[in-house]
Amino acid sequence: MTLLGDVARWFADPANWQGPHGIPVRVLEHIELSGLAVVVAVAIAMPVALYLGHVGRGGFIAINVANIGRALPSLALLAFGLIIAISVGLGLGFWPTMFALVPLAIPPIVTNTFVAVRQVDRDVVDAARGMGLAERQILARIEVPLGLPLMLDGIRTAAVNVVATATLGALVAGGALGRFIVDGFALREYDQLVGGALLVALLAIVTEITFGALARASAPRGMTVER
């Protein structure tokens, strides 16, 4: 019970909110790291999944290949990323962590994007084709807008996973909120450890809510998004 009081005091201490190792800086580092990982994952996964969804082939293979990312332990990827980053001179911390996070973010984006495109009513697509729309136009004007809520849902899952896992970065001398957890553990300062964990949980919840709201707002008029 004293731990809760210690954690409250840790949050209340103004010293923990200042300087290059303060909470605001660590939160920004965490958002930067997670944000870039998700952006990279979207850039890799989205075009492939959109194409496969549109042509309606290869989805099974794509999803299974992407799912390898789920099976690979992030910790092993982190270690591997560290070795690569050191050998090519990218340094410690940020890039090794990116290497661990991107494969984690890809599978839900691939799966949801593929399914989002496939689940668009085939009658609508046929009608569009009948009206003379090019394939590219069908994808851009019909399939993407109708599938957008589900795609954003995939990105939401990826982002929440990434935010929670980005804490690993502290193991390879990175910044972000994992710093509080790793340092708190090493120093046996459990107020710092729990405080860091709470901040990560809070950031994950905010991410979840933000993308949920985006998914709902992205639904075309007349379409309801179920959660």
Next chain:
Amino acid sequence: MMRGRTIFAALIALAVVATACGGAGSGTSGGTARPDVTVGSTNFYEQLTLGELYAQILEANGYKVTRKFNLGNREIVQPALESGQIDVDAEYLATLLAFVDKDGKIAKPTTDPKETQAGLQKALDAKNLTVLDPAAATDQNGFVVTKATADSKSLKKLSDLAPVAKDMILGGPPECPQRPFCALGLKNTYGLTFKDFKPLDAGGPLTVAALDGKQIDVGLLFTSDPSIVAKNFVLLDDDKHLQLADNIAPVVRNAVLQKDDGTLKRLLNSISAKLSQSELNDMNKQVAVDKKDSKDVAAAWLKKQGLIK
């Protein structure tokens, strides 16, 4: 019961060796009995090399040596030594003292090797063990900089950091800022306050990479870390004696020393006398970085030092 059997076995061995020696008739100091010796070690490269050094110098002088290396950590090796399953191993003064005398009732390790050796001997008396001469080489916390940093800021010892530390970043394990043998000790003993501290690992690959990549200026490594030689880092001398004396020394069972004519003691001490920090680090680098066999590295070193032919 175990002890009885060991003594019996030792007696037989003694008799055998004595006969063998008598047969060869080459003993210089009349009737020298050479007891069989089992050399043990814990489970990392430095210990294997040290074990080989002890084993090979004894073998070269007519001892029958059994190697029991890689036994595990000190929790396994020290009881093995006390119970006679091994006869000699390489130890670290301060750490062993803290291990055998946990509450510091008999003696506390200090930063002085002689004092720590004396304290350790007191603690080992009850266990019928003797610690021989410590080497200059240690395996303890050390602070290193790159060659470039050492040259540009003319750094040789830790106190040289005083005027420049405020512009430097220190790297070490996350707990370093609050540890008396790390950043806290640097502040209290040397008056050093760094610009920033970067949490890395306890003398591992992160610290080496961070030094190499100039993300930190000063890093905490173990004094016998092979990367100090491999990366051409400069180990700053602990001139105000912040670290406890973890000098390397052989620890031997009294039972073996009593059966011996003093040759064993002299041989092992001759290794300690030549084992400087840079000599040890060079051997560690050959084994851990260049992947050479510790057996060959030890043999080459003993020959180079003129300890064996």
